[in-house]
Amino acid sequence: MPQNTEVNRQIVLAERPVGAPTSQNFRLEDAAIPTPGEGEMLLRTVYLSLDPYMRGRMSDAKSYADPVEIGAPMVGGTVSVVVKSNLKGFAEGDWVVSLGGWQDYSISNGEMVFNLGKEPAMPSWALGIMGMPGFTAYAGLLEIGEPKPGETIAVAAATGPVGATVGQIGKIKGCRVVGIAGGAEKCKHAVENLGFDVCLDRNSPTFAQDLKDACPDGIDVYFENVGGAVFDAVLPLLNPHARIPLCGLISQYNATSLPDGPDRIGMLMGTLLVKKIRMQGFIIFDSFPNLYPKFAADMQQWIAQGKVKYREQMVDGLENAPEAFMGLLEGKNFGKVVVKVGD
Numbered sequence: 001m002p003q004n005t006e007v008n009r010q011i012v013l014a015e016r017p018v019g020a021p022t023s024q025n026f027r028l029e030d031a032a033i034p035t036p037g038e039g040e041m042l043l044r045t046v047y048l049s050l051d052p053y054m055r056g057r058m059s060d061a062k063s064y065a066d067p068v069e070i071g072a073p074m075v076g077g078t079v080s081v082v083v084k085s086n087l088k089g090f091a092e093g094d095w096v097v098s099l100g101g102w103q104d105y106s107i108s109n110g111e112m113v114f115n116l117g118k119e120p121a122m123p124s125w126a127l128g129i130m131g132m133p134g135f136t137a138y139a140g141l142l143e144i145g146e147p148k149p150g151e152t153i154a155v156a157a158a159t160g161p162v163g164a165t166v167g168q169i170g171k172i173k174g175c176r177v178v179g180i181a182g183g184a185e186k187c188k189h190a191v192e193n194l195g196f197d198v199c200l201d202r203n204s205p206t207f208a209q210d211l212k213d214a215c216p217d218g219i220d221v222y223f224e225n226v227g228g229a230v231f232d233a234v235l236p237l238l239n240p241h242a243r244i245p246l247c248g249l250i251s252q253y254n255a256t257s258l259p260d261g262p263d264r265i266g267m268l269m270g271t272l273l274v275k276k277i278r279m280q281g282f283i284i285f286d287s288f289p290n291l292y293p294k295f296a297a298d299m300q301q302w303i304a305q306g307k308v309k310y311r312e313q314m315v316d317g318l319e320n321a322p323e324a325f326m327g328l329l330e331g332k333n334f335g336k337v338v339v340k341v342g343d
């Protein structure tokens with residue numbers, strides 16, 4: 001059943017996953033369309049963003065944000081249209097970026113909502129290159145990575161919305177950019193369309209040696225999106241005074257225990273110490289409160305100049321969100337995953 005004006009289709013968290021999420025962890029339900037009260041508005045979802053952080057919200061382990069309750073709709077950023085507004089500053093027909101979640105309709109009091117106006121040019125881009133992932137790449141790379149012309153940047157998940165943006169900003173800043181991605185097709189895209197200097201397949205049996213060969217001058221900025229085997233290959237190649245914006249660790253998101261093998265914390269800390277390396281974690285929701293306007297201005301200009309390109313993977317229908325999300329965690333996506341929920 002497609003989106004309609006009779007019911008509010010929701011995808012709720014049916015149970016918490018153990019390891020990789022399965023379709024049993026999600027349930028499609030019909031609820032009543034809510035009525036907005038005073039100081040509230042009713043939003044109809046057009047686009048839903050799927051992002052790796054949602055795996056963390058499915059778990060009740062302590063984190064920087066509360067987990068989704070069992071039986072509650074999954075959380076998620078949306079581009080929505082105002083259906084009815086009892087809220088100053090928002091009128092019927094306005095397009096907004098909001099945290100509407102995995103459902104057709106949501107109620108908002110305007111907090112964390114950004115008004116895109118009546119006829120935004122590319123509304124879904126507000127969930128990607130012009131929104132949270134694009135801003136994550138920009139802020140993490142420029143504020144923590146501090147890239148300088150001639151330096152080498154390495155970044156994995158290189159064709160996703162964060163990695164692709166990191167690499168392209170790196171090129172704008174005059175760096176050599178080494179991408180890492182899953183498979184030949186993604187690597188070809190990173191080099192031919194995004195302008196990376198080289199891109200390596202993380203699944204190749206010779207990956208660690210390939211990375212060494214691709215970085216004859218070492219690595220000055222490693223933008224960490226994935227952790228795991230990629231980080232193991234990067235660590236010995238880091239230069240003195242390297243910077244590591246610690247953005248994500250997707251290789252661990254489905255893990256149920258620590259990896260096998262010897263404890264490598266001593267080696268990691270020893271490398272950070274003797275090479276005077278700076279590694280800094282950040283969460284985009286609260287780490288750079290005043291930087292968004294500068295990001296938006298720079299990014300609009302780079303896109304207009306053709307210096308930044310953007311690839312979306314559009315999934316049709318709310319009911320297909322769970323499968324697309326599970327695929328995202330396995331690297332089956334190719335570009336920013338957005339679900340088209342309604343017209």
Ligand SMILES: NC(=O)c1ccc[n+]([C@@H]2O[C@H](COP(=O)([O-])OP(=O)(O)OC[C@H]3O[C@@H](n4cnc5c(N)ncnc54)[C@H](OP(=O)(O)O)[C@@H]3O)[C@@H](O)[C@H]2O)c1
Binds near residue numbers: 156158183246332
């Ligand atoms: N700190 C923050 O505030 C913040 C904000 C946004 C995103 N992030 C993080 O940034 C990272 C990228 O996010 P995104 O939205 O741009 O995602 P994305 O690149 O669209 O999707 C994730 C990608 O990770 C790669 N991957 C999956 N499993 C992997 C594994 N075991 N080892 C290595 N790579 C693996 C896959 O790419 P390949 O198949 O090409 O390898 C997959 O397509 C994620 O870790 C996310 O959690 C952090």
